[in-house]
Amino acid sequence: MKKLKYFILTKSIGLYINSLSYIRPKKASHLAYRLFSEPRIGKLTKEKLPLALQDAKTETFYFNDNQFESYFWQGNENVILLIHGWESNASRWEKLLPYLKKTGSTIVAIDAPAHGLSAGKEFNVPTYAAFIDVAVQKFQPNFLIGHSIGGAACVYYQHKYQNNNLKKMVLLGAPSDLKTLITNYVALLSLNNKMVQLLENHFLQKFKFKFDDFSGQIFGKSLTIEGLIAHDIDDTIVAFDEGKKIASSWKNATFIETKGLGHSMHDDELYQKITSFLVGAKR
Structure with missing residues (x-):
């Protein structure tokens, strides 16, 4: 019954947007983008922080009009920055944190735009990458770990900002192509071709790129640091082939098939491989 209700709701929304595209195209494109970019879950409150974050020092940063939260666990000179994915927050690293702490490393995690304790309602990868850059300038990490769309943000960040101090990057279940995400979104709402073009025009005006141009496979060509890409063949959220696309162009990356x-990628063996890849395993 829930699936039927969800199906009817999404198709009804799509029908409304399709109809709106003929009479008020600008409003239709803004609505379609808003539904695509506003997370429904993943927010936190300071009064009810998840247990995994309660022992961390917190610091709030600002980028333009955006406010975002960071969590900090002091360790040695090796600094690992954690970048979570869509409709999540920094607490998603709860199961990986013990492995990273055993290495003695300093660990930093941030909440994405419109997630966790960070402000805002809109999420997009360019803004997330800008958040990452602010955190990088503050904490000077040697390593990045990104899950899901957070992994895509890591790839775009390094492509755009070319951080020479960054040594290694780990991607878990990361998507490659914006076009794939848009195609899935269009299919979910059954948007018509006119609406798809309006949506692409909206992206072009807002971010100065077309769907086909925003791709981890393209960005991967510019990456020279060492990488570890892990993707599960049973991932029903981000297709396995998306991880393979990024790996195909990133020359210094190793691909792990699980x-x-x-999509969660929680696994003791994988986490041991990640810590060994970054700083060597310590018991």
Whole structure:
């Protein structure tokens, strides 16, 4: 019954947007973009922080009119910056944190735009990358770990900002192509071709790029640091081929295929491989 209600709701919204595209195209494109870019879950409150974040020092940063939150665990000179994905927050690293702490490293995690304790309602990768850059300038990380769209943001960040101090990057279940995400969104709402063009025009005006141009596979060509890309063949959120696309163009990246982990990628063996890749395993 829930699936039926969800199906009817999404198709009804799509029908409304399609109809609106003929009479008020600008409003239609803004509505379609808003539904695409506003997370429904993932927010936190300071009064009810998840247990994984309660022992961290917190600091609020600002980028233009945006406010975002960081979490900090002091360690040695090795600094690891954690970048979570869509409709999540910094607490998603709860199961990986013990492995990273065993290495003695300093660990930093941030909440994405419109997630966790960070302000705003809109999420997009360019703004997320700008958040990452602010955190990088403050904490000077050697390593980045990104999950899902957070992984895509890491790739775009390094492509755009070319951080020479960054040594290694880990991507978990990361999508490559914006076009793929848009195609899935269009199919979910059954948007018509006119609406798709309006949406692309909106992206072009707002971000100065077309759907086909925003691709981890393209950005990967400019990456020279070492990389570790892990993707699960049973991932039903981000297709396995998306991870392979990024790996195909990133010359210094190693690809790990997993099975049975789904999109979360929580796994003791994988986490041991990640810590060994970054700073060497310590018991």
